[in-house]
Amino acid sequence: xxxxxxxxxxxxxxxxxxxxxxxxxxxxxxxxxxxxxxxxxxxxxxxxxxxxxxxxxxxxxxxxxxxxxxxxxxxxxxxxxxxxxxxxxxxxxxxxxxxxxxxxxxxxxxxxxxxxxxxxxxxxxxxxxxxxxxxxxxxxxxxxxxxxxxxxxxxxxxxxxxxxxxxxxxxxxxxxxxxxxxxxxxxxxxxxxxxxxxxxxxxxxxxxxxxxxxxxxxxxxxxxxxxxxxxxxxxxxxxxxxxxxxxxxxxxxxxxxxxxxxxxxxxxxxxxxxxxxxxxxxxxxxxxxxxxxxxxxxxxxxxxxxxxxxxxxxxxxxxxxxxxxxxxxxxxxxxxxxxxxxxxxxxxxxxxxxxxxxxxxxxxxxxxxxxxxxxxxxxxxxxxxxxxxxxxxxxxxxxxxxxxxxxxxxxxxxxxxxxxxxxxxxxxxxxxxx
Amino acid sequence: xxxxxxxxxxxxxxxxxxxxxxxxxxxxxxxxxxxxxxxxxxxxxxxxxxxxxxxxxxxxxxxxxxxxxxxxxxxxxxxxxxxxxxxxxxxxxxxxxxxxxxxxxxxxxxxxxxxxxxxxxxxxxxxxxxxxxxxxxxxxxxxxxxxxxxxxxxxxxxxxxxxxxxxxxxxxxxxxxxxxxxxxxxxxxxxxxxxxxxxxxxxxxxxxxxxxxxxxxxxxxxxxxxxxxxxxxxxxxxxxxxxxxxxxxxxxxxxxxxx
Numbered sequence: 001x002x003x004x005x006x007x008x009x010x011x012x013x014x015x016x017x018x019x020x021x022x023x024x025x026x027x028x029x030x031x032x033x034x035x036x037x038x039x040x041x042x043x044x045x046x047x048x049x050x051x052x053x054x055x056x057x058x059x060x061x062x063x064x065x066x067x068x069x070x071x072x073x074x075x076x077x078x079x080x081x082x083x084x085x086x087x088x089x090x091x092x093x094x095x096x097x098x099x100x101x102x103x104x105x106x107x108x109x110x111x112x113x114x115x116x117x118x119x120x121x122x123x124x125x126x127x128x129x130x131x132x133x134x135x136x137x138x139x140x141x142x143x144x145x146x147x148x149x150x151x152x153x154x155x156x157x158x159x160x161x162x163x164x165x166x167x168x169x170x171x172x173x174x175x176x177x178x179x180x181x182x183x184x185x186x187x188x189x190x191x192x193x194x195x196x197x198x199x200x201x202x203x204x205x206x207x208x209x210x211x212x213x214x215x216x217x218x219x220x221x222x223x224x225x226x227x228x229x230x231x232x233x234x235x236x237x238x239x240x241x242x243x244x245x246x247x248x249x250x251x252x253x254x255x256x257x258x259x260x261x262x263x264x265x266x267x268x269x270x271x272x273x274x275x276x277x278x279x280x281x282x283x284x285x286x287x288x289x290x291x292x293x294x295x296x297x298x299x300x301x302x303x304x305x306x307x308x309x310x311x312x313x314x315x316x317x318x319x320x321x322x323x324x325x326x327x328x329x330x331x332x333x334x335x336x337x338x339x340x341x342x343x344x345x346x347x348x349x350x351x352x353x354x355x356x357x358x359x360x361x362x363x364x365x366x367x368x369x370x371x372x373x374x375x376x377x378x379x380x381x382x383x384x385x386x387x388x389x390x391x392x393x394x395x396x397x398x399x400x401x402x403x404x405x406x407x408x409x410x411x412x413x414x415x416x417x418x419x420x421x422x423x424x425x426x427x428x429x430x431x432x433x434x
Numbered sequence: 435x436x437x438x439x440x441x442x443x444x445x446x447x448x449x450x451x452x453x454x455x456x457x458x459x460x461x462x463x464x465x466x467x468x469x470x471x472x473x474x475x476x477x478x479x480x481x482x483x484x485x486x487x488x489x490x491x492x493x494x495x496x497x498x499x500x501x502x503x504x505x506x507x508x509x510x511x512x513x514x515x516x517x518x519x520x521x522x523x524x525x526x527x528x529x530x531x532x533x534x535x536x537x538x539x540x541x542x543x544x545x546x547x548x549x550x551x552x553x554x555x556x557x558x559x560x561x562x563x564x565x566x567x568x569x570x571x572x573x574x575x576x577x578x579x580x581x582x583x584x585x586x587x588x589x590x591x592x593x594x595x596x597x598x599x600x601x602x603x604x605x606x607x608x609x610x611x612x613x614x615x616x617x618x619x620x621x622x623x624x625x626x627x628x629x630x631x632x633x634x635x636x637x638x639x640x641x642x643x644x645x646x647x648x649x650x651x652x653x654x655x656x657x658x659x660x661x662x663x664x665x666x667x668x669x670x671x672x673x674x675x676x677x678x679x680x681x682x683x684x685x686x687x688x689x690x691x692x693x
Contacts, residue, residue, distance in 0.1 A: 383490065388527035391487050392541035392597060393515035393548065402540070406531025406580075 037149035044143035070097035074177035090168025098183035112161035121157035136218035137246035155186030162192035169198035179209030221253035235263035251277025274303035297326035319355035437464035445497035457661035473658035487521035516548035518604030535577035587614035624649030644676035
């Protein structure tokens with residue numbers, strides 16, 4: 001019998017197996033970046049529940065799973081992605097098992113805007129990318145980010161020039177198509193001063209088998225620029241999904257994020273947002289809707305490193321069956337980050353006796369002229385609301401569905417794209433009724 | 435006596451959190467009638483209303499209630515609603531995230547379905563509800579807001595009467611439909627209720643104030659005290675209560691009991 005410790009110490013090695021066969025990049029700095037990440041990954045060990053950051057999320061089911069790198073992307077037909085299309089979107093980049101699928105993608109050329117797969121972006125903007133890739137999310141201390149970077153060969157690149165207003169949302173669709181594979185999606189968004197754009201990251205799988213998505217997203221928000229970031233994770237209920245998103249906002253930059261987690265057996269989303277200039281604004285909304293034996297873990301870290309930062313965060317979890325939701329929301333107000341105004345709320349709804357949630361708001365304040373509030377609630381459906389609905393003739397299941405739907409609606413509506421809102425509403429109704 | 439028997443209450447007793455609040459209520463309501471139940475705070479008026487609607491916090495410990503000749507208490511709250519019983523809440527519940535229009539349509543279609551009538555799609559329902567809104571002088575924008583969320587006290591009460599108008603129950607129990615309303619809002623609510631009256635339905639007005647009864651003339655006024663109905667009269671009784679308070683009724687009841 002192999003011990004868990006032995007498994008996890010060799011696990012990253014296993015994930016890295018075959019990495020050396022990845023063809024060298026066209027630019028040497030990218031090869032250096034990969035090599036450095038490989039070195040870091042080899043030096044780090046896979047986390048266990050003994051690590052404070054992973055206390056509630058036990059990855060041993062992942063460590064017992066043998067996954068192979070996706071050598072050959074699966075054949076993907078247009079019909080596969082049909083249900084996931086977003087009519088409001090402009091350009092669409094589709095990655096199948098981590099590899100760009102040009103036949104499924106739509107590139108709408110727009111002045112001052114680059115939306116392209118990494119290989120194409122490297123050819124045209126290589127020097128610029130060298131200063132951006134791997135900067136917001138470092139490989140230094142997170143083993144999964146290091147493994148992602150070690151495998152870095154493809155990805156989505158969005159570059160927006162100063163003062164450009166990208167009218168249509170950019171849809172980045174990452175499909176984990178083959179059962180049993182580990183894929184490493186990568187996204188880089190860099191926006192110029194005074195620009196505005198919306199980026200949708202969308203993680204899907206057409207099957208219900210096991211797979212691993214280990215994603216890294218880096219977003220650099222320019223001065224006085226605005227980035228809206230929507231993130232939908234609806235992978236297979238047997239999948240593992242581990243993702244880190246790093247955001248750095250320059251002076252007066254606005255970053256808003258709506259993340260919805262529906263899929264995966266175990267999902268972990270790290271969202272690290274920091275200020276590189278004063279006067280930034282962060283709006284962070286999250287929803288996890290899980291059931292069965294799913295686990296959804298969101299760790300957010302809002303770093304108020306500069307004065308006059310504002311942040312508002314609302315994270316909601318709805319857990320049914322024997323599901324387990326985890327939220328750890330850290331807000332750091334560094335010395336000198338005066339006039340920070342930050343409000344965080346974690347609200348959780350348990351639909352069954354066996355479901356549970358661990359929520360941990362963490363405020364660390366080292367400045368004296370700030371306004372910070374946080375709160376957490378865990379509850380069941382409100383008995384008075386249920387009675388009110390039933391007194392109007394609604395059945396118990398209908399009343400429960402309606403209230404569950406209502407609980408999620410606050411987050412879902414903030415997505416603002418009618419087709420996505422509609423499809424999520426349908427999903428919520430479908431989920432609560434099953 | 436004209437009209438058919440809608441509600442017959444015999445010796446009803448009920449507890450909440452282990453405390454007996456209703457101590458033996460007898461009441462008979464026939465179609466076409468308006469009954470007012472008045473009484474001081476804590477007399478059990480609201481408890482009586484909630485027990486009839488089936489609120490889970492209240493435990494019926496004795497007596498019986500027949501609604502249109504059938505036992506009320508073997509039915510769930512939703513079955514009572516579909517059978518034509520309506521409770522207008524003293525404190526209507528806020529439901530953020532559910533729009534008033536979808537809630538009203540869901541309730542309407544559920545109750546219609548139980549009556550064997552056709553359901554309405556969103557467009558048809560919109561036409562139907564516009565007329566009802568006019569009856570209560572309500573802005574159609576109400577429909578797009580979350581159920582009762584952020585409504586003023588008066589708006590919440592009007593929203594209750596809007597539901598009454600939409601669901602067309604046989605028996606409406608309105609728990610303090612008038613409290614917190616200014617004169618204008620009171621008139622609108624009262625006129626709304628009056629116009630919904632018919633020979634086939636009945637209304638029980640649970641109220642603290644005589645004022646409402648200037649607009650909706652009751653056939654009977656009952657005084658409730660300490661979980662019992664201790665006096666029944668006509669609309670003149672309400673005026674007398676307004677000027678003299680409740681103590682004399684309780685005194686009269688006690689001396690009658692002693693005798």
